[in-house]
Amino acid sequence: MTMLGETTHDAMALARSVGYYRNRRLILADVNLTIATGGRWVLFGPNGVGKSTLLEMIAMRTYPNVGGLRVFGDRTVAGSDPEHRRTRIAIVSAAFGHNIGSGMNPLTVVASGIPRGMKDSADEAYEKAYAMMRRLGIAYLTGKQWRNLSEGERTRVMISRALVSPADLLIFDEPTTGLDLGGRETVLRELSALASRGDERTMLLVTHRVEGIPAGFDHIAMMGRMMEHECMTYLDTHPCIYATLDGNTTPGTITFTGPLDEGLTDERLESMFGVPLHVEQTGQRWRASHRLRFA
Numbered sequence: 001m002t003m004l005g006e007t008t009h010d011a012m013a014l015a016r017s018v019g020y021y022r023n024r025r026l027i028l029a030d031v032n033l034t035i036a037t038g039g040r041w042v043l044f045g046p047n048g049v050g051k052s053t054l055l056e057m058i059a060m061r062t063y064p065n066v067g068g069l070r071v072f073g074d075r076t077v078a079g080s081d082p083e084h085r086r087t088r089i090a091i092v093s094a095a096f097g098h099n100i101g102s103g104m105n106p107l108t109v110v111a112s113g114i115p116r117g118m119k120d121s122a123d124e125a126y127e128k129a130y131a132m133m134r135r136l137g138i139a140y141l142t143g144k145q146w147r148n149l150s151e152g153e154r155t156r157v158m159i160s161r162a163l164v165s166p167a168d169l170l171i172f173d174e175p176t177t178g179l180d181l182g183g184r185e186t187v188l189r190e191l192s193a194l195a196s197r198g199d200e201r202t203m204l205l206v207t208h209r210v211e212g213i214p215a216g217f218d219h220i221a222m223m224g225r226m227m228e229h230e231c232m233t234y235l236d237t238h239p240c241i242y243a244t245l246d247g248n249t250t251p252g253t254i255t256f257t258g259p260l261d262e263g264l265t266d267e268r269l270e271s272m273f274g275v276p277l278h279v280e281q282t283g284q285r286w287r288a289s290h291r292l293r294f295a
C-alpha cells in the first residue's frame, strides 16, 4: 500500500503535510513524520510547540484539519475510528490521569488496562496487575484511593496499566514530570528496560528535556516553530486554512527526524530553545546545560 509515495505497510504512524488549527489559531503546519512499527521514538521540542496535540492525533483523540495521517496503516477519520483501533494504543499522561475516578483503587486502575474480552478471569487480571505494580515498586498503593496518590505515584500506576495492556503502541507523554529523583530514575529504568528488550511494541515518548530520555530510545522527531515565510508558503497552498485564522504564523512543525545521536546537537538545541546549549551523552543518558561564552 502506498500513500504519497511512501510505503506504509511497516509504518505504525505516517503523517503527511498535517495541519491543525483550533480557536482560529494555527497550532501545527506541514507535519511530516513516519514512525516504523516496533520503533523507539522520542518526540522532542519546547513548551507549547504542539507535541501533545500531535500525540492526540496519533492516538485518534483529535484529527488533522488538512493533510493525511495513517495509524496502523489506515487513514484516521473523525467520528469513525473504531474503538478497537484505539484500544491498540495505551497512553500515559497527566490528562489521562484526570479521567480516573477519584475513589478508584490503583490496583483496579492497572487491571483496567486489560480489555474485558482478554481477561480469563477477574482474578487473573488482578494478579497480573499486582505483579506489575510490584515490579514498579508501587504494590503498597493497593487499596488506596486515586485522589490520595501523589503525582509520581499516579504516573507509575498509569505506566503499570500501559504495561499490562496488550496495546501495540505505548505513548508516554512527559512521564517523569513531577517525579522526585527516585521516582524519575525508577520510571526511566523501567522504560529503558522495556525499550531494550525485544518487545515488538512501538514506543513513543514525549519530552522537552533531554534528561528525560530513557536509554534504549534511539530515534527522535524534533519539533520547532515554523519560520513566518515558510508558514506563508504553506498557507498559500492551503487557502482553506488561511480563511479561518486570525494570526499565529509560527506554528509548530517537525524540524528533524532520525537517529537520536544525529538529532541532538548543540546547534539544533540552540536554535530550538534560543539559548546557547551544550548537549552530551554520558553512558546511555543525555544531559544539556547552558554553554557559557566568555569574551
Ligand SMILES: Nc1ncnc2c1ncn2[C@@H]1O[C@H](COP(=O)(O)OP(=O)(O)OP(=O)(O)O)[C@@H](O)[C@H]1O
Pocket: 022, 023, 025, 027, 045, 046, 047, 048, 049, 050, 051, 052, 053, 054, 208
Ligand atoms: N483549545 C485551544 N485553543 C487554542 N490554542 C490551544 C488550545 N489548546 C492548546 N492550544 C495551544 O496549542 C499549542 C500547542 O499545545 P500543546 O499542549 O500541544 O504543546 P506541547 O508542545 O505539548 O507543550 P508542553 O511541552 O508545554 O506540554 C499551545 O500554544 C497551546 O496554547
